[in-house]
Amino acid sequence: MNMIIRNEKEKDYRAVEELTREAFWNLYVPGCEEHFILHNLRNSIDFIPELDFIAETEGRITGHIVCSRGIIKDKQGREKEVISFGPVSVLPAFQKQGIGSALISHTINIARAMGYPAICIYGDPRYYSRFGFRCAEKYEIKTADDKFAVALQVLELKQGVLNNMPGRFIESDAFRGDADKFVEFDSTFPYKEKAETESQREFRLLASLRY
Numbered sequence: 399m400n401m402i403i404r405n406e407k408e409k410d411y412r413a414v415e416e417l418t419r420e421a422f423w424n425l426y427v428p429g430c431e432e433h434f435i436l437h438n439l440r441n442s443i444d445f446i447p448e449l450d451f452i453a454e455t456e457g458r459i460t461g462h463i464v465c466s467r468g469i470i471k472d473k474q475g476r477e478k479e480v481i482s483f484g485p486v487s488v489l490p491a492f493q494k495q496g497i498g499s500a501l502i503s504h505t506i507n508i509a510r511a512m513g514y515p516a517i518c519i520y521g522d523p524r525y526y527s528r529f530g531f532r533c534a535e536k537y538e539i540k541t542a543d544d545k546f547a548v549a550l551q552v553l554e555l556k557q558g559v560l561n562n563m564p565g566r567f568i569e570s571d572a573f574r575g576d577a578d579k580f581v582e583f584d585s586t587f588p589y590k591e592k593a594e595t596e597s598q599r600e601f602r603l604l605a606s607l608r609y
């Protein structure tokens with residue numbers, strides 16, 4: 399497969415939002431909001447354009463990853479800037495061919511070279527552990543509402559950088575979109591049928607593993 403990875407350009411934005419909607423549709427909830435999150439992220443001060451990549455397969459956009467700034471905040475109010483990635487999407491017809499892994503590995507390497515200390519993400523540990531992500535509990539890192547969560551995972555980009563840095567991971571405000579604006583935004587895309595799926599039940603279980 400002839401695949402390249404390059405930085406996303408503004409002219410790619412709409413096509414990538416469509417791709418994101420295709421990849422996430424009915425996967426975690428009926429419908430999806432990830433294309434709206436992506437849209438908001440790009441207008442946010444937390445957006446990192448240098449870490450916004452697309453995969454192209456024979457000239458067609460088949461995958462995408464975007465990064466944003468977040469913080470780990472400790473009990474004394476001290477903050478450490480980290481990054482988060484997502485949404486990460488591969489067109490359904492091109493999944494399981496290594497595109498997602500190539501995008502994630504590329505992003506990790508560039509983020510490390512840029513000097514970022516760590517990446518925090520919410521995702522499935524069965525997928526992200528292969529890139530070196532570990533459960534955030536190992537570093538005593540909790541969610542913004544102060545819980546340990548199985549889905550919250552961390553990758554140190556410099557060894558030991560998170561030692562003795564317990565705290566809460568707080569992601570960009572761009573992840574919390576306005577519900578009315580979402581309906582308006584989604585209505586500009588082609589109609590798609592919402593449905594209940596088995597993957598949604600599995601996702602609810604993973605998301606509920608908080609203590």
Ligand SMILES: CC(C)(COP(=O)(O)OP(=O)(O)OC[C@H]1O[C@@H](n2cnc3c(N)ncnc32)[C@H](O)[C@@H]1OP(=O)(O)O)[C@@H](O)C(=O)NCCC(=O)NCCS
Nearest residue numbers: 421422486487488493494495496497498499521522524525
């Ligand atoms: C997740 C995603 C980006 C991976 O991209 P991809 O190109 O299919 O991934 P790769 O080909 O590099 O890797 C495929 C492997 O990941 C596994 N995998 C993919 N998603 C997974 C998940 N949610 N949980 C566990 N394993 C997963 C596949 O089963 C496959 O396993 P194998 O290598 O043992 O066969 C892609 O499947 C996608 O767009 N999914 C929908 C959107 C999504 O869930 N994004 C991530 C949100 S956190």
